[in-house]
Structures are given as structure tokens and as C-alpha cells.
Amino acid sequence: MGHSTAIWGYRAANDFTEDCNGNLQVVLRNPQGASARVSVHGGQVMSWKNEQREELLFTSSKAIFRPPKAGAGGIAIGFPQFGNCGSLEQQGFVRNKVWAIDENPPPLPPRDSNGKSFVDLILKPSAEGLKYWPHSFEYRLRVALASDGSLSFISRIRNVNGKPFSFLFAYHAYFLVSDISEVRIEGLETLDYLDNLSQRERSTEQGDALTFESEVDRIYLGCPNAIAVIDHGKKRTFVIRNEGLPDVVVWNPWEKKSKAMADLGDEEYKQMLCVAGAVVEHPITLKPGEEWTGILELTVVPSSFSSDYL
Numbered sequence: 077m078g079h080s081t082a083i084w085g086y087r088a089a090n091d092f093t094e095d096c097n098g099n100l101q102v103v104l105r106n107p108q109g110a111s112a113r114v115s116v117h118g119g120q121v122m123s124w125k126n127e128q129r130e131e132l133l134f135t136s137s138k139a140i141f142r143p144p145k146a147g148a149g150g151i152a153i154g155f156p157q158f159g160n161c162g163s164l165e166q167q168g169f170v171r172n173k174v175w176a177i178d179e180n181p182p183p184l185p186p187r188d189s190n191g192k193s194f195v196d197l198i199l200k201p202s203a204e205g206l207k208y209w210p211h212s213f214e215y216r217l218r219v220a221l222a223s224d225g226s227l228s229f230i231s232r233i234r235n236v237n238g239k240p241f242s243f244l245f246a247y248h249a250y251f252l253v254s255d256i257s258e259v260r261i262e263g264l265e266t267l268d269y270l271d272n273l274s275q276r277e278r279s280t281e282q283g284d285a286l287t288f289e290s291e292v293d294r295i296y297l298g299c300p301n302a303i304a305v306i307d308h309g310k311k312r313t314f315v316i317r318n319e320g321l322p323d324v325v326v327w328n329p330w331e332k333k334s335k336a337m338a339d340l341g342d343e344e345y346k347q348m349l350c351v352a353g354a355v356v357e358h359p360i361t362l363k364p365g366e367e368w369t370g371i372l373e374l375t376v377v378p379s380s381f382s383s384d385y386l
């Protein structure tokens with residue numbers, strides 16, 4: 077579509093495009109050549125590339141980025157529900173809504189703007205939406221790309237009137253990996269987790285890094301602020317930093333579930349790993365006028381450097 081303008085407070089490096097469904101996308105770029113494509117529909121990141129223009133996020137070849145399905149891939153927000161535990165659509169409704177550009181967001185600390193390419197989005201409930209989740213909220217999202225190529229999300233959710241409300245939350249990121257059997261996660265050792273594959277039974281992780289040999293669908297509790305997804309095949313590490321997000325969801329559907337999923341190719345589970353900084357065990361409750369902030373920052377480094385980041 078080709079608007080290229082800074083009128084909304086974007087840095088001039090950004091531009092706009094449309095996806096095949098006509099949805100507005102904002103492209104963030106840094107001077108080194110890294111980029112991220114943010115869809116205004118769903119407030120989702122569809123693509124994130126490093127300086128070498130290699131894609132870092134998985135997108136299923138069968139993904140359908142149209143309501144009611146947000147599509148298997150990219151990074152999507154789950155709010156106010158996690159998974160299918162509740163009366164709302166899977167992972168809540170915000171990933172299926174058309175957000176607006178937030179032209180005048182309340183200020184954030186300079187570190188969230190300086191030297192970054194970013195876009196601010198806002199979502200408020202519609203009259204129709206209030207029938208399903210009757211709480212007045214303002215959800216402000218900043219997605220920012222830094223000069224080192226790291227990608228951050230800042231979510232600010234405010235209760236704008238009425239009564240207290242509670243919610244769960246997840247930044248559902250599909251990382252693109254060389255081969256799931258070549259991947260390990262560090263930082264979750266010895267933590268308790270709830271196992272979605274056995275009625276959320278509580279177990280404790282062993283002392284070793286987490287590796288993958290079958291379906292995994294777990295919610296790790298009380299996690300450290302930084303964890304690492306180490307991909308031996310690609311010799312790169314995703315460092316995931318969370319603020320305000322005590323839980324981490326780890327999911328790979330493996331072979332059988334992939335075959336049953338309409339929006340995932342049969343073999344595609346090998347190239348993806350979902351890791352989500354989340355709030356699942358203890359819901360957040362906001363009183364009238366209160367605001368919650370949850371931050372995710374993703375950085376990719378060569379695997380040999382990763383221990384410096386943890």
C-alpha cells in the first residue's frame with residue numbers, strides 16, 4: 077500500500093503493507109537490516125528477521141490468519157483467557173480483533189523508545205465484545221525492534237471503569253527451529269509445572285535442560301526472568317526475557333497431534349517450538365483505574381554467547 081510517513085509517531089524507518097487478506101501491517105526495520113512485521117489485525121507479529129534477513133519465527137504452511145482462528149505461527153497474544161480453559165475462544169479474543177494505531181500513547185520510559193523502531197497499538201472493547209466479556213479495558217501494546225535486532229512487546233492493560241476484573245495472559249511465540257530434537261531449553265530446570273497432557277497435574281522438572289522426544293504441553297511456574305531456547309542445528313539461541321510474567325508455557329504438538337490439526341502440516345512440528353511468557357497459575361486482578369504491565373523481550377545470539385545473557 078506504501079504509506080511511508082512518521083505522522084503517527086513512528087520512526088521514519090517504518091513502512092506499511094497489506095497482507096493477502098487486506099489487513100494493515102506495519103514493518104519495523106533497524107539500520108542493520110533486521111525487521112519485524114506487525115499485523116494490526118490481532119496485534120500479532122507475523123515475521124521477525126535478523127540482520128541476515130533469515131526468518132526467526134515459524135509460520136505454518138496451512139496457517140489461516142482469519143477469525144476465528146489466529147493461525148499457527150508468529151507471535152500472538154492470549155488475553156483474557158489461556159488456552160481453552162474458559163468460555164471464550166481459544167487464547168481469548170484479542171488476537172482476532174482489529175486493533176487501532178495508538179496515536180498518543182501515555183509515555184513509556186526512554187529505554188523503550190530510544191534507538192528503537194516501534195509501533196503503538198490500542199484495543200478497547202466493542203459493544204458486541206462487552207456481551208462476551210463485560211469489562212471495560214484499554215489494552216495498549218508497543219512492539220519495538222532495537223538496534224541489536226531484539227524484539228520487545230510491552231502490554232499495558234487498564235481497568236477503565238466499573239468493577240474489578242481478572243485475566244490470564246500469554247505471549248504465544250512460535251520459534252522457527254532447525255529440528256525439534258536438536259533443541260533444548262535452559263532456565264526451567266527443577267521448576268514445578270502443570271502438565272496440560274494430564275489434567276494439569278503438578279510435577280517437578282528434573283535438573284537437566286528440557287529436551288523434546290514427544291508431545292510437550294506444560295506451564296512452568298515461578299520462572300526466572302530469562303530463559304534460553306538453544307538450537308544446536310542453527311547454532312543460535314533465543315533469549316527470552318519476561319517481566320510481570322511468572323509462568324512459561326512450552327508446547328510442541330509432536331506427530332500425532334500435528335496430523336489432527338487443520339492448520340499445521342503433518343511434519344511441521346519438527347520446525348517449531350512454542351514458548352510463551354505467561355500468567356496462568358494466579359490470575360491478575362485489576363481494580364478500577366489500575367494498570368498491569370507485562371513485557372517480553374526476545375534476543376537472538378550465536379549459541380556460543382548464550383550463557384552471557386542468562
Ligand SMILES: O=P(O)(O)OC[C@H]1O[C@@H](O)[C@H](O)[C@@H](O)[C@@H]1O
Pocket residue numbers: 147148159166167248272293294325327350352
Ligand atoms: O490456539 P493456538 O495458538 O493454536 O494454541 C495451541 C496450543 O497453545 C498452547 O499454549 C497450549 O498449551 C496448547 O494446549 C494449545 O494446543
